[in-house]
Amino acid sequence: MMKYEKEINKRRTFAIISHPDAGKTTLTEKLLLFGGAIQTAGAVKSNKIKKHATSDFMEIERQRGISVATSVMSFEYNDILINLLDTPGHKDFAEDTYRTLTAVDSVILVIDSVNGVEDQTRRLMEVCRMRDTPVIVFINKMDRDGKNRFDLLEEVEKELSIHLHPMTWPINSGKDFKGVYNLHDKSLVLFTANTKASDDEDVVTISDLNNTVLEDKLGDRDAETLREDVELVDGVHGPLNIENYLAGKVAPVFFGSAVNNFGVKEMLDTFITIAPAPRSRETTKRLVDVQEDKLSGFIFKIHANLDPKHRDRIAFLRICSGRFERNKYYKHVRLEKEVRFSNPYSFLARSKDVIEEAYPGDVVGLFDTGGFKIGDTLTEGENFYFTGIPSFSPEIFKEVVNKDPMKTKQLEKGLLQLTDEGVAQLFTQFGGNKKIIGCVGELQFEVIQYRLLQEYGASVEFRAQPYYKACWITSTDKKKLDDFTRFKSSNIAEDKDKHLVYLAQSEWFLNTERQNNPDIEFHFTSEIH
Numbered sequence: 001m002m003k004y005e006k007e008i009n010k011r012r013t014f015a016i017i018s019h020p021d022a023g024k025t026t027l028t029e030k031l032l033l034f035g036g037a038i039q040t041a042g043a044v045k046s047n048k049i050k051k052h053a054t055s056d057f058m059e060i061e062r063q064r065g066i067s068v069a070t071s072v073m074s075f076e077y078n079d080i081l082i083n084l085l086d087t088p089g090h091k092d093f094a095e096d097t098y099r100t101l102t103a104v105d106s107v108i109l110v111i112d113s114v115n116g117v118e119d120q121t122r123r124l125m126e127v128c129r130m131r132d133t134p135v136i137v138f139i140n141k142m143d144r145d146g147k148n149r150f151d152l153l154e155e156v157e158k159e160l161s162i163h164l165h166p167m168t169w170p171i172n173s174g175k176d177f178k179g180v181y182n183l184h185d186k187s188l189v190l191f192t193a194n195t196k197a198s199d200d201e202d203v204v205t206i207s208d209l210n211n212t213v214l215e216d217k218l219g220d221r222d223a224e225t226l227r228e229d230v231e232l233v234d235g236v237h238g239p240l241n242i243e244n245y246l247a248g249k250v251a252p253v254f255f256g257s258a259v260n261n262f263g264v265k266e267m268l269d270t271f272i273t274i275a276p277a278p279r280s281r282e283t284t285k286r287l288v289d290v291q292e293d294k295l296s297g298f299i300f301k302i303h304a305n306l307d308p309k310h311r312d313r314i315a316f317l318r319i320c321s322g323r324f325e326r327n328k329y330y331k332h333v334r335l336e337k338e339v340r341f342s343n344p345y346s347f348l349a350r351s352k353d354v355i356e357e358a359y360p361g362d363v364v365g366l367f368d369t370g371g372f373k374i375g376d377t378l379t380e381g382e383n384f385y386f387t388g389i390p391s392f393s394p395e396i397f398k399e400v401v402n403k404d405p406m407k408t409k410q411l412e413k414g415l416l417q418l419t420d421e422g423v424a425q426l427f428t429q430f431g432g433n434k435k436i437i438g439c440v441g442e443l444q445f446e447v448i449q450y451r452l453l454q455e456y457g458a459s460v461e462f463r464a465q466p467y468y469k470a471c472w473i474t475s476t477d478k479k480k481l482d483d484f485t486r487f488k489s490s491n492i493a494e495d496k497d498k499h500l501v502y503l504a505q506s507e508w509f510l511n512t513e514r515q516n517n518p519d520i521e522f523h524f525t526s527e528i529h
């Protein structure tokens with residue numbers, strides 16, 4: 001047995017992802033109830049930013065403040081230690097979500113049975129596919145009149161390019177919703193609204209679907225339909241191939257209603273059985289085996305303390321191998337220095353506790369005064385970075401206009417630190433010094449403006465730029481790349497790591513340049529390492 005095998009095998013680190021309003025917060029809360037981490041419903045402060053708050057930036061910051069506490073929620077269920085990483089629901093913070101997905105080993109995707117696949121669902125799944133992250137699908141709101149179950153599954157399969165494998169099967173939806181049939185352990189789970197976490201009295205085990213108990217429970221018509229559906233579904237799918245799930249090729253599907261705590265336990269029980277424990281990870285140098293004795297981990301999220309009196313930030317470290325210990329020295333690879341942490345904390349949902357040790361799969365909050373940026377690695381001496389932590393092509397661009405020349409230095413520092421945190425991306429015009437900020441959402445500009453002033457005393461304005469996308473450009477033909485950057489110099493910028501970026505005014509320009517320059521590769525994401 002390897003040194004930390006027991007600790008590693010008991011951990012499951014995952015995130016719940018969904019389009020806003022599909023039910024992520026509600027499902028999170030039910031999972032915490034099962035884990036005994038909270039006692040009553042309504043105890044989880046949602047970190048979601050309500051739609052009406054989009055103009056109320058202070059409200060957003062207040063909510064972001066709350067969200068630190070719920071960034072990671074750890075709880076035990078049936079001897080498994082579950083680390084649930086929260087992701088912001090608001091689309092303007094989508095990059096935060098994408099990066100959090102690099103720190104999990106699997107995800108649960110919530111889909112609203114009425115709305116089916118939505119915008120954010122698509123984007124989030126794209127990110128999961130980049131890493132072949134195993135996915136379990138929870139089809140929520142079965143108590144509403146949703147789409148036809150077969151049509152819905154087909155839509156999800158087609159839109160998200162993933163094979164689905166139903167684990168439970170619904171009996172009707174909306175006000176006729178009667179429950180689900182568990183295809184795996186052949187039991188009928190009858191729907192009752194607002195089921196308590198431990199309630200299992202409405203489960204009927206059915207060894208033979210022809211048993212007339214089905215008629216008693218469901219009525220003739222629904223019993224017959226269920227038999228037909230099950231025959232069809234079983235015929236197509238057979239038993240779940242766990243290898244395919246672990247490879248991100250097949251997603252087990254559960255139907256339920258989060259707000260009624262229905263169908264959630266079936267999913268959770270399957271989740272702890274099949275979801276992967278922390279796995280080995282690729283780095284710039286070698287594969288780091290999760291069972292190695294030596295510590296390694298990376299920073300995937302940085303949360304600033306918005307109180308100007310406390311300039312510290314919290315950096316979130318995902319542990320990938322070894323044991324993390326309080327007060328022990330580790331190597332900060334990028335800064336080439338030894339660092340130690342006297343108050344690392346864990347995120348057991350009941351409280352934020354200082355911890356003595358942590359293991360692969362765990363996330364530790366480290367107080368930081370500005371030494372970390374996203375993608376930084378801690379090791380016990382070796383030099384490498386974990387790969388696959390992407391920067392995404394931003395979609396809104398603005399030039400930074402300094403309103404107070406006396407504060408130029410503070411501004412430069414502020415811009416560097418905020419972009420290290422991953423709030424936005426900074427581009428410098430090629431051969432010039434125009435600074436352009438690229439974000440995925442408008443809200444970030446407000447956040448940046450506010451924080452530059454509050455934390456750095458720098459006052460800025462933004463000037464809109466007519467770009468539609470930023471693409472990182474590379475080529476094996478150096479001359480062609482040089483020529484392209486020269487001819488297009490007004491559309492070329494450098495990112496913070498001096499990588500070349502092409503700023504396209506429109507899709508048409510982008511397509512034209514791609515066609516005219518077949519030797520140049522246009523990338524829509526850039527890996528930090």
Ligand code: G4P
Pocket residue numbers: 018019020021022023024025026027046048089140141142143144256257258259260
């Ligand atoms: P999100 O985090 O994905 O954005 O979604 P959230 O859980 O906040 O759920 C969005 C809305 O959908 C909430 O209603 C929630 O109560 C409701 N909901 C969640 N699960 C179900 C379900 O299984 N069936 C039905 N019918 N509704 C569900 P809301 O009115 O926006 O908020 P609230 O005032 O009820 O909290």
